[in-house]
Amino acid sequence: xxxxxxxxxxxxxxxxxxxxxxxxxxxxxxxxxxxxxxxxxxxxxxxxxxxxxxxxxxxxxxxxxxxxxxxxxxxxxxxxxxxxxxxxxxxxxxxxxxxxxxxxxxxxxxxxxxxxxxxxxxxxxxxxxxxxxxxxxxxxxxxxxxxxxxxxxxxxxxxxxxxxxxxxxxxxxxxxxxxxxxx
Numbered sequence: 001x002x003x004x005x006x007x008x009x010x011x012x013x014x015x016x017x018x019x020x021x022x023x024x025x026x027x028x029x030x031x032x033x034x035x036x037x038x039x040x041x042x043x044x045x046x047x048x049x050x051x052x053x054x055x056x057x058x059x060x061x062x063x064x065x066x067x068x069x070x071x072x073x074x075x076x077x078x079x080x081x082x083x084x085x086x087x088x089x090x091x092x093x094x095x096x097x098x099x100x101x102x103x104x105x106x107x108x109x110x111x112x113x114x115x116x117x118x119x120x121x122x123x124x125x126x127x128x129x130x131x132x133x134x135x136x137x138x139x140x141x142x143x144x145x146x147x148x149x150x151x152x153x154x155x156x157x158x159x160x161x162x163x164x165x166x167x168x169x170x171x172x173x174x175x176x177x178x179x180x181x182x183x
Contacts, residue, residue, distance in 0.1 A: 061093070129158055
């Protein structure tokens with residue numbers, strides 16, 4: 001937990017919370033101005049809101065991970081998707097494809113589902129002010145847009161943003177923490 005907190009403050013000094021979205025789990029870590037962890041929440045065991053889940057959906061849709069963000073941003077009628085279970089969400093996607101729903105609308109619906117789950121996580125961790133998204137999905141423009149839209153719709157007490165180096169947060173945070181421990 002200290003690693004994402006340290007990196008969050010390194011990348012965005014005004015960050016009060018880090019939303020670390022990984023391949024299997026997502027963590028919301030609220031910290032003070034010295035990176036001391038004040039609150040922490042993590043997604044449950046289901047991988048429906050993870051990077052691995054999105055990779056599986058990409059394979060099914062025949063698109064690359066790099067295409068996710070731009071496709072999501074091009075959506076005109078997002079299709080709602082289950083956020084409770086990865087298996088249910090994948091079944092939803094199979095049904096959407098068979099009904100002729102376009103990949104952009106499928107991806108945007110998935111992003112909205114994931115964003116809703118992440119926003120609940122942030123709220124339960126007590127996020128306020130500026131939230132920095134880190135981890136492998138921090139560069140997904142469609143997911144970031146869905147998070148920002150969802151936060152605005154909910155009139156959340158926080159804003160969500162990313163940094164160009166957010167995808168390197170694990171390594172950066174570990175290096176920063178190591179340097180701190182040495183001195």
